[in-house]
Amino acid sequence: MAKLDRAALRRYRDEMEKKYGAGSGSRVRIVVGMGTCGIAAGAREAWEEIKRSVEEFGIQSEVDLTKTGCMGLCQVEPTVEIAVPGMPTVIYSKVTAEVAKRLVRKHIIEKTMVDGHILDRPAIDIVAAGKSARGA
Amino acid sequence: MMAEKQYLLVCGGEGCQSWKAEELFLALHHEAEAQGAKNDVQIIRTGCFGFCEKGPIVKALPSETFYAGAKTEDAKEIISEQVVARREVKRLLYKKETRLAETVRLPEGGAYNKQFRIVLRNCGVIDPENIDEYIAREGYAALEKVLFDMKPEEVVAELKASGLRGRGGAGFPTGMKWDFTRVAPGDVKYVICNADEGDPGAYMDRATIEGDPHSVVEAMAICGYTVGAKKGYVYIRAEYPLAIERLKIAIRQAEERGLLGKDILGSGVDFDLEIRLGAGAFVCGEETALMRSLEGNRGMPVPKPPFPATSGLWKKPTVINNVETFANVPMVILRGGKWFASIGTEKSTGTKVFALTGKINNSGLVEVPMGTTLREIIFDIGGGIRGGRKFKGVQTGGPSGGIITAKDLDSPISYESLTALGSMMGSGGMIVMDEDDCVVDVSKFYMEFCVDESCGKCAPCRIGTNQMHSILERITKGNGEMGDLAKLEKIGQAMTKASLCMLGGSAANPTLSTIRHFREEYEEHIQGHKCRSGSCTALVTYTILADKCIGCGLCARRCPVQCIAGEKKAPHVIDAAKCIKCGECYKCCKFGAVAKA
Numbered sequence A: 001m002a003k004l005d006r007a008a009l010r011r012y013r014d015e016m017e018k019k020y021g022a023g024s025g026s027r028v029r030i031v032v033g034m035g036t037c038g039i040a041a042g043a044r045e046a047w048e049e050i051k052r053s054v055e056e057f058g059i060q061s062e063v064d065l066t067k068t069g070c071m072g073l074c075q076v077e078p079t080v081e082i083a084v085p086g087m088p089t090v091i092y093s094k095v096t097a098e099v100a101k102r103l104v105r106k107h108i109i110e111k112t113m114v115d116g117h118i119l120d121r122p123a124i125d126i127v128a129a130g131k132s133a134r135g136a
Numbered sequence B: 001m002m003a004e005k006q007y008l009l010v011c012g013g014e015g016c017q018s019w020k021a022e023e024l025f026l027a028l029h030h031e032a033e034a035q036g037a038k039n040d041v042q043i044i045r046t047g048c049f050g051f052c053e054k055g056p057i058v059k060a061l062p063s064e065t066f067y068a069g070a071k072t073e074d075a076k077e078i079i080s081e082q083v084v085a086r087r088e089v090k091r092l093l094y095k096k097e098t099r100l101a102e103t104v105r106l107p108e109g110g111a112y113n114k115q116f117r118i119v120l121r122n123c124g125v126i127d128p129e130n131i132d133e134y135i136a137r138e139g140y141a142a143l144e145k146v147l148f149d150m151k152p153e154e155v156v157a158e159l160k161a162s163g164l165r166g167r168g169g170a171g172f173p174t175g176m177k178w179d180f181t182r183v184a185p186g187d188v189k190y191v192i193c194n195a196d197e198g199d200p201g202a203y204m205d206r207a208t209i210e211g212d213p214h215s216v217v218e219a220m221a222i223c224g225y226t227v228g229a230k231k232g233y234v235y236i237r238a239e240y241p242l243a244i245e246r247l248k249i250a251i252r253q254a255e256e257r258g259l260l261g262k263d264i265l266g267s268g269v270d271f272d273l274e275i276r277l278g279a280g281a282f283v284c285g286e287e288t289a290l291m292r293s294l295e296g297n298r299g300m301p302v303p304k305p306p307f308p309a310t311s312g313l314w315k316k317p318t319v320i321n322n323v324e325t326f327a328n329v330p331m332v333i334l335r336g337g338k339w340f341a342s343i344g345t346e347k348s349t350g351t352k353v354f355a356l357t358g359k360i361n362n363s364g365l366v367e368v369p370m371g372t373t374l375r376e377i378i379f380d381i382g383g384g385i386r387g388g389r390k391f392k393g394v395q396t397g398g399p400s401g402g403i404i405t406a407k408d409l410d411s412p413i414s415y416e417s418l419t420a421l422g423s424m425m426g427s428g429g430m431i432v433m434d435e436d437d438c439v440v441d442v443s444k445f446y447m448e449f450c451v452d453e454s455c456g457k458c459a460p461c462r463i464g465t466n467q468m469h470s471i472l473e474r475i476t477k478g479n480g481e482m483g484d485l486a487k488l489e490k491i492g493q494a495m496t497k498a499s500l501c502m503l504g505g506s507a508a509n510p511t512l513s514t515i516r517h518f519r520e521e522y523e524e525h526i527q528g529h530k531c532r533s534g535s536c537t538a539l540v541t542y543t544i545l546a547d548k549c550i551g552c553g554l555c556a557r558r559c560p561v562q563c564i565a566g567e568k569k570a571p572h573v574i575d576a577a578k579c580i581k582c583g584e585c586y587k588c589c590k591f592g593a594v595a596k597a
Helices: A006-020 A036-040 A043-056 A097-109 A126-133 B021-034 B072-085 B098-103 B131-136 B141-149 B152-162 B174-183 B204-211 B213-227 B241-256 B287-294 B323-335 B337-341 B374-381 B415-420 B439-453 B459-476 B484-498 B502-507 B509-527 B554-558 B584-588
Strands: A028-033 A063-068 A080-083 A090-092 B006-011 B041-046 B057-061 B065-068 B190-195 B231-237 B272-278 B318-322 B351-358 B364-369 B391-396 B402-405 B429-434 B542-544 B594-596
Touching: A006 B131, A006 B141, A028 A036, A028 A043, A036 A043, A036 B204, A036 B241, A043 A063, A043 A097, A080 A097, A090 A097, A126 B323, B006 B021, B006 B072, B021 B041, B021 B057, B021 B072, B057 B072, B131 B213, B131 B241, B141 B213, B141 B323, B152 B174, B152 B213, B152 B323, B152 B337, B174 B213, B174 B318, B190 B213, B190 B287, B190 B323, B204 B213, B204 B241, B204 B323, B204 B351, B213 B231, B213 B241, B213 B272, B213 B318, B213 B323, B231 B241, B231 B287, B241 B272, B272 B287, B287 B318, B318 B323, B323 B337, B351 B374, B364 B374, B374 B391, B391 B439, B402 B509, B439 B459, B439 B502, B439 B509, B459 B484, B459 B502, B459 B509, B484 B502, B484 B509, B542 B584, B554 B584, B584 B594
Parallel strands: A028 A063, B006 B041, B190 B231, B190 B318, B231 B272, B351 B429
Antiparallel strands: A028 A080, A080 A090, B006 B057, B057 B065, B351 B364, B391 B402, B391 B429, B542 B594
């Protein structure tokens, strides 16, 4: 990729904000916590199961599956965040392969949240809050 | 048009169960049905929210309304107002406690969360291997601002205004450190990131690099521009393979986009970043030892002064900061020093990340404003002690820190307050202990760590740690003498005064602080040959109480050395000579017939 100068970085950031920002688009976003703690607790197995289930339902084209680092909730890893358009974004904890399968079927296909695994986000997002404060 | 579906999240954590959360959960279901709102709302149980003393907790989505202490009889109103009428039930809203408001100043929007994340702002949010996601969240905006709109002295002024202090534990003002290096004569200068995280139980820096490597890369480039360095090193231990991998990817992606390397963003400024792996020696977290190791020499500290700011890596002016310190910098630049200084206490501004581990319900990483109390961290965020046991103490600052006991739980956390309590901020390890932990055993553990990790260069540390360890060892074996405590204190004080670096200078802290707070437990070990928690196995004996034993034989089957014998349905006996004191019999007996003394 070409090296950016100041103006190009700004344009690039605007583009990326649209692509990754909150409420972006109509796609389902699944984010698996894959820090050392998550991986140790079985995040890779959860990832594989989510991938398999998504393919089973044939919804690969509507779903983005990505990873992230440690959210800080090490006790209840693996954690998986799911954003389905039209539903509040939630974080699921202790996502074993079995739970992962259920998340895809219930939360994504049937659009009902799964009992017993949701956790609260530990803190407000200062980046997003900063943006709205500046009216961006 | 169909109204947006509502969700009620009812806490299903252990703490809330004692607040009858399950009854509330059922009552909400019942009311939703009765009021014909069943299809407008989904009511689900969740994991622990923290705030366990205010239970039960109910959170409504998508409005993010947070209720605390709702009773079963409130279910009707929650459904009719929150779900049907879409109005808050004001009287049940969680109210921020004044205790927090007095000590901690938070910017607008602090909401109910006790955590406030600056360092971990992107951890668990972005894909750390994708620079685009970082850029989408104000990534490299601070570097851009600094390169084009700020002079180096303005960057320093912003940092000074922020009050940011070194998060490695010593708490030196970052703005001053950068300024010393900036004004130091010399055309070759260096920036080093100290990612040699070594405290037992601490993993804040690992998580930061694993979750958001670009925040460190960006901050180091800002630092390079500010002090006039063209080269930076991240010194990270080889035991962190995932962090290293993600950092490598981050550096490569930044180089590809012209955010590192020659002529960054067309500004004419050059800055290169390299990773250097450490072999995991604790002493290499000490800055002078780290730099010797980076130069290819054996990692041993050298006396200061001269300080790294004037004569550091290869005797050139060098800024060396911890991961967490760097990760704060982009936000200080973007939001301003004044904003940063508005968080936390007056002298300790901003936040601190802690790795909360030990006998705690919600172990994990927490980032809280300075000035938050230990009680809030341990009981509100951490959810209290596991298994409902009693809190005994919390070790902060790892092998260099000390233990803080229940009476000081309400002290607000700051560099000064922790030092005043005989511990220290340290890098942020926080190990919670309950009544089953023995303070002598814990002190011995830390001292053993220091014996292993002492580099051996200076006598006070090399000999002192060994001496203290052998005394602690004999106390835990039941061979302690009454003069031992005085000896420990004397050796400890000598080490504190005479050691070359802080490894030796602080190695006695865990022992000295536990002697101060728990002298009677040391005396019990020495005089009574007793360990009340049963951790010091040499001092424990297990016996079977004949009047309670029904002869079920479970303990005999569990015993790994077959030292329990007895007829069926008759009291069993432990052969004390063969017993290895593993405690299995004590744990498995369902009749309380095994006594530990």
